[in-house]
Amino acid sequence: MVLLSKATTEQYSYIKNCMPTKFSSTIPIVDLSKPDAKTLIVKACEEFGFFKVINHGVSMEAISELEYEAFKFFSMSLNEKEKVGPPNPFGYGSKKIGHNGDVGWIEYLLLNTNQEHNFSVYGKNPEKFRCLLNSYMSSVRKMACEILELMAEGLKIQQKDVFSKLLMDKQSDSIFRVNHYPACPEMTLNDQNLIGFGEHTDPQIISLLRSNNTSGLQIYLRDGNWISVPPDDKSFFINVGDSLQVMTNGRFRSVRHRVLANGFKSRLSMIYFGGPPLSEKIAPLSSLMKGKESLYKEFTWFEYKKSIYGSRLSKNRLEHFERIAAS
Structure with missing residues (x-):
């Protein structure tokens, strides 16, 4: 567990009176087993991006089982966890998020889904952790592809795998992240909320998040309000990413979201970020244009990744790729 003294917490960001007393009941719910799933997915992506x-x-x-193993890893001493190596770009990290000064009440593991990792330092039973992790990532990628294909059908795109093929590509730049937010009783002092992970959008195509039954996740609505997402440890939450926003020419909007620390319970979330190959060109799909002007300049996923690494979390990281007509 991350152990931070009271003095240390002063470097973190706080928000005053931002935790609603009630959770929102407006979050769209999609039953993947129902025939109307593709229609509901498109509607949710247009209205919420989530x-x-x-x-x-x-x-x-x-x-x-994977959650249990992850909690065991985060319960180890800091020296043991740091043997995994710093997140440069993959490994174990705490407090610092990225290279541009963002910090949070968090520790995390960041892994490449297409790369073998040295699991010998992952606790007392690293082989079990490796098997559970690989099996889970495979299942979640399959779900991501199913959702993306339903999305294409709902958009009436003839090529059903137009999105999913990018995740299935052997060169797919998808990543897997396990976030641990320790309980922080001090966060309630002076009626303030401590930021676990600052507001941002996900740069990839799609994100699939699952967390334990602990609150903290919030999303930003188009009306300018933040709402808290009711925790549900049996379901997954789906985020539209920046790349999907560009590919749909702004029809879908990447969702701005953040995580607040919980004063009483630790929160563990596991996120699969479905990304394209580094050389993949990202641009609005011609099948969705229908005479409309493109709102974005074409760029490769590598170019976009390079760009976002130089910016803070809260920035609109797509603005450098917008055409003048979009402003």
Whole structure:
């Protein structure tokens, strides 16, 4: 667990009176087993850039086992966890998020889904952790592809795998992140909320998030309000990413979100970020244009990654790729 003294917490960001007393009941819910799933997915992506999926097909037993192993890893001493190596770009990190001064009440593991990692330092049973992690990532990638294909159908795109093929590519630049937010009783002092992970959008195509039954996640609505997402440890939450916003020419909007520390319980989230190959060109799909002007300049995923590494979390990282007509 991350152990931070009271003095140390002063470097973190606080927000005053931002935690609503009630959770929002407006979060779209999509049942992947129902025939109207593709229609509901498109509607949710247009209005929220975010939705919850149920009947997702990922084994709850596998989820629970991986969560248990992850908690065991984060409960180790800092010296043991740091043997995994700093997140440069993959490994174990705490407090610092990126290279531009963003910090949070968080520790995390960042892994490349297409790369073998040295699991010999991952606790007392690293082989079990490796097997559980690989199985989970495979299941979640399958779900991501199913959702993206339903999305293409809902958009009436003839090429059903126009999005999903990018995740299935052997060169896919997808990553997997496990975030641990320790409980922080001090966060409630002076009626303030401590930031676990600052507001941002995800740069990839799609993100699939699953967390334990602990609150903290908030999303930003187009009306300018933040709402808290009710925790649900049996479901997955889906984020539209910046790349998907560009590919749909702004029809779908990447969702701005953040995580607040919990004063009483630790929060563990596992996120699969589905990304394209580094050389993939990102631009609005011609099948969705229908005579409309492109709002974005074409760029490669490598160019976009390079650009966002030089910016703070809260920045609109797509603004450098918008055409003048979009402003």
